[in-house]
Amino acid sequence: xxxxxxxxxxxxxxxxxxxxxxxxxxxxxxxxxxxxxxxxxxxxxxxxxxxxxxxxxxxxxxxxxxxxxxxxxxxxxxxxxxxxxxxxxxxxxxxxxxxxxxxxxxxxxxxxxxxxxxxxxxxxxxxxxxxxxxxxxxxxxxxxxxxxxxxxxxxxxxxxxxxxxxxxxxxxxxxxxxxxxxxxxxxxxxxxxxxxxxxxxxxxxxxxxxxxxxxxxxxxxxxxxxxxxxxxxxxxxxxxxxxxxxxxxxxxxxxxxxxxxxxxxxxxxxxxxxxxxxxxxxxxxxxxxxxxxxxxxxxxxxxxxxxxxxxxxxxxxxxxxxxxxxxxxxxxxxxxxxxxxxxxxxxxxxxxxxxxxxxxxxxxxxxxxxxxxxxxxxxxxxxxxxxxxxxxxxxxxxxxxxxxxxxxxxxxxxxxxxxxxxxxxxxxxxxxxxxxxxxxxxxxxxx
Numbered sequence: 001x002x003x004x005x006x007x008x009x010x011x012x013x014x015x016x017x018x019x020x021x022x023x024x025x026x027x028x029x030x031x032x033x034x035x036x037x038x039x040x041x042x043x044x045x046x047x048x049x050x051x052x053x054x055x056x057x058x059x060x061x062x063x064x065x066x067x068x069x070x071x072x073x074x075x076x077x078x079x080x081x082x083x084x085x086x087x088x089x090x091x092x093x094x095x096x097x098x099x100x101x102x103x104x105x106x107x108x109x110x111x112x113x114x115x116x117x118x119x120x121x122x123x124x125x126x127x128x129x130x131x132x133x134x135x136x137x138x139x140x141x142x143x144x145x146x147x148x149x150x151x152x153x154x155x156x157x158x159x160x161x162x163x164x165x166x167x168x169x170x171x172x173x174x175x176x177x178x179x180x181x182x183x184x185x186x187x188x189x190x191x192x193x194x195x196x197x198x199x200x201x202x203x204x205x206x207x208x209x210x211x212x213x214x215x216x217x218x219x220x221x222x223x224x225x226x227x228x229x230x231x232x233x234x235x236x237x238x239x240x241x242x243x244x245x246x247x248x249x250x251x252x253x254x255x256x257x258x259x260x261x262x263x264x265x266x267x268x269x270x271x272x273x274x275x276x277x278x279x280x281x282x283x284x285x286x287x288x289x290x291x292x293x294x295x296x297x298x299x300x301x302x303x304x305x306x307x308x309x310x311x312x313x314x315x316x317x318x319x320x321x322x323x324x325x326x327x328x329x330x331x332x333x334x335x336x337x338x339x340x341x342x343x344x345x346x347x348x349x350x351x352x353x354x355x356x357x358x359x360x361x362x363x364x365x366x367x368x369x370x371x372x373x374x375x376x377x378x379x380x381x382x383x384x385x386x387x388x389x390x391x392x393x394x395x396x397x398x399x400x401x402x403x404x405x406x407x408x409x410x411x412x413x414x415x416x417x418x419x420x421x422x423x424x425x426x427x428x429x430x431x432x433x434x435x436x437x438x439x440x441x442x443x444x445x446x447x
Contacts, residue, residue: 021144024117025151033159033299036260040167040175042103050403053257054396055107059114061393067122077209079123084202086116091195098188149310160299162186231379232387241373244428245391248365250398251418262411263298268352305359312363326433329368333426336361340419347412372432
């Protein structure tokens with residue numbers, strides 16, 4: 001009876017943790033329509049608009065390792081409370097930014113929000129695995145990650161509905177005052193409701209903090225953070241894996257954040273109704289009756305880029321049971337590179353469908369790069385994981401590069417940036433396939 005009585009609060013705590021996974025996936029994917037919205041609202045270049053992605057993802061590089069030390073001092077429950085407080089503060093800054101119409105405040109709000117999410121991820125991933133019986137840990141973490149993917153799927157659609165009504169930025173046209181006010185009001189509403197949800201989660205976690213604390217795995221010693229960094233930097237494969245994660249996240253985010261503007265451009269779907277004839281896609285986009293794809297309709301279509309990644313994870317899981325991970329990564333990175341090159345060099349209406357489909361091949365890259373690196377790194381798993389999480393900062397650097405290319409040569413040519421990333425990732429996969437996993441064990445034994 002005691003076990004059954006104790007199971008209910010643990011299950012409730014797991015549901016709350018899973019809600020956190022959904023929340024940070026949803027909040028992160030709002031960056032895609034937000035980039036298109038701020039470009040029009042503040043009359044920005046593509047490079048300047050992509051700084052929104054930079055402000056968000058740079059937090060991963062700056063906060064990941066300190067977050068591990070913070071969790072060691074506060075433990076998981078209090079760290080989650082602090083992370084939610086930081087996210088609430090980020091939402092409040094976004095509300096001020098929307099009301100004062102100050103782009104610098106938008107960047108600050110996104111950085112604070114992402115800093116909280118980074119602390120949350122470091123604390124919540126092991127929690128999801130530990131809230132229940134050890135036998136079900138893999139299932140629980142996979143289930144939580146599925147809700148995270150669902151959040152990234154619906155985020156761009158809702159963001160497009162709220163941020164992009166009547167907003168048009170094609171050919172550098174100035175946004176009209178009514179559309180600008182509507183976009184700002186949409187940003188205000190989105191982050192107001194997100195703030196409300198986070199406050200509810202904060203209150204809930206405060207109430208069940210003792211249950212969460214009991215379920216949390218032991219935290220690493222606070223004094224070990226610097227040692228972990230040194231350990232990670234001493235391993236060649238940890239560094240190679242970090243570089244691979246940097247390029248993967250950079251490529252994925254660079255495509256996602258410019259996809260709305262790309263699909264809306266006249267050379268792709270701006271003057272075509274072809275997308276509306278595609279089942280599900282056309283229905284989701286919801287034609288406004290005006291020929292061509294508007295910015296808002298294009299923003300809704302971006303959900304299918306992230307939806308492809310969600311479906312691809314399920315397909316990839318089945319393929320990984322039959323094929324070696326390195327070989328599958330070679331195939332997926334090579335296909336993604338060729339698709340990006342097609343978009344950059346061929347263009348046209350078909351390039352819009354190709355660009356959306358790249359998400360399908362992004363699907364397995366993060367987990368496979370992660371595991372291939374862990375298998376080969378001579379550093380500890382904790383140190384290697386910390387470096388790989390820090391490398392997510394790639395999402396702060398590749399998107400501005402793509403934005404600069406878009407400003408000088410066009411949105412289609414900007415796909416050369418992610419194409420280059422995928423080519424290098426393919427080389428990484430080849431190298432991993434040729435590397436003997438047991439060499440790591442031998443190296444450690446020698447030491």
